[in-house]
Amino acid sequence: MALKTFKFRLYPTKNQREKLDWTLARCCELYNAALQERREMYKYTGKGTNYNAQANQLPQIKEIREEYKDIHSQVLQDVLKRVEKAFKDFFRRVNNHETPGFPRFQGRNHYDSFTYPQAGFSLKNGRIELSKIGHVKLKLHREVLGTVKTCTIKREGQCWYVCLACEVQACPRTPYIDDAVGIDLGVSKLATLSTGDVIENPRHSRKAEKKLAKAQQGLSRKKRGSKRRKKVIQRVAKLHRKVRNQRQDYLHQWSRRLVNTYETIVFEDIAPSNLSKRAKPKQDAETGKYLPNGASAKSGLNKSILDAGWNQFIAFCQYKAENAGTVQVVLVDPKYTSQVCSSCGTVRKKTLSERWHSCECGCERDRDHNAALNIKALWLGRSHQEAQAS
Ligand SMILES: [Zn+2]
Structure with missing residues (x-):
């Protein structure tokens, strides 16, 4: 129960x-x-x-x-x-x-x-x-x-x-189509699955976000302690709730679908301890412009903003899996998952702007799809080792 x-x-x-x-x-x-x-x-x-x-x-x-x-x-x-x-x-x-x-x-x-x-x-x-x-x-x-x-x-x-x-009662499961799925959490899209499917970011909250920004601007113009300011504060809180609720609904739907479909759901471990420190910005000596420092988009400030959503998504999958009783959520080390070729295993260094994985072995794939396949493979390798050890 x-x-x-x-x-x-x-x-x-x-x-x-x-x-x-x-x-x-x-x-x-x-x-x-x-x-x-x-x-x-x-x-x-x-x-x-x-x-x-x-x-x-x-x-x-x-x-x-x-x-x-x-x-x-x-x-x-x-x-x-x-x-x-x-x-x-x-x-x-x-x-x-x-x-x-x-x-x-x-x-x-x-x-x-x-x-x-x-x-x-x-x-x-x-x-x-x-x-x-x-x-x-x-x-x-x-x-x-x-x-x-x-x-x-x-x-x-x-x-x-x-x-x-x-x-x-623990939820009954619908039959799965594949036993394991690897999931690459994204910046511009919420996630890419090892099946090649993409989960887009929820777009509907954009409208509410715009309204929110406007309401917050209004706030700074109102006198402290005034009745009007109180009203605006209430409106801002209401809009915040709306954005949050819409986002959560979306994450609930997708986590439900994943838990109903797969037996093992593999995510990259995005816990802070597993991520390298933020890379320093590099400045061009002549122009003073900032150069790409080779840091992943999943580090630094970017990361902390995205983290909340990712963590919530993983948490939703975890507790739904627990309820189902027959599904597990596992986390693997995210290192190199976007650099290694999911077909032949060689390392193909990419910059962040390279969105396509193209390998000499003939493997041609979307970068995130390639990463999702690696995330799944990491789990398969690990469970294979664990099975041999026991
Ligand atoms: Zn290859």
Whole structure:
């Protein structure tokens, strides 16, 4: 059984929105109060208190502060569980001789979610019924699979979301057409497969990116602290979310397709430790112009910008493979993968601008396709060795 989270946008009415905000504020308050009690106990007695001791005080709290009766009791218990977890993590790091930060008070803007850990919610007719809050409309853009375990309500900027953590069966796989695929991650395109197929970069986010740049320009012209500036900040955040969501959707689709098709997915290992340091820029003595320094496009600043997307793509493939249970994602050393001929194995030095691999052996291929084939071959060689060694 695997745990999988389904996230949906909520469309609360004005009243519901106020109730959500209010509930979140009370939870934050309770979190900080529980933290305060633990901090003081720790300070004076050197010991912490525990979840049960704090949870037993909830009825009293409700007597003194009647408004807490308007929040589902399990939601309040979950707040105390979060404090307990913060402290457990803290003590674990102390025991590991790390230098942990003491659990911190949460600001109103940072504390952005509350959870129904077992009950108090139900999903029906395009709405989710939340105890003490009401029937909130939501956009059910996909089917919820498995059994819902917990329900978390989350605020992101001006939007509200519900995250349903579900226990699901490992996904069944469609039959594969080939057992292994090598993947060369690219700069101008997202990836090239050893089959010769190309995954383009998502283009649809360009439009949103343009809007984003414009909104950000507007930001610098608005006075600090002004209402208008606040509005622009919200718009920028919204556009950021849009770009990110579109990109993620795209990566989800492609990683799903790869995991459904192949048994072994081979990527180049782009972890920073495996990459050589950034090459220094070379300047022409006469003209002062910068010369090509022979550095790969996958190093330097370029790399750090691209990395985020690549890492996410690999991560998406990895967890989908884990869910499927019969697929593996492996990483190989990316050195020379674009220089070696995938047909005869000789090294054919190329500059970055050479997009075509042409070898004396008669091998003619797109540069990235050649690299993808080498990435796949590296894995095949390694698994062959491993098989012989064992
Ligand atoms: Zn060759």
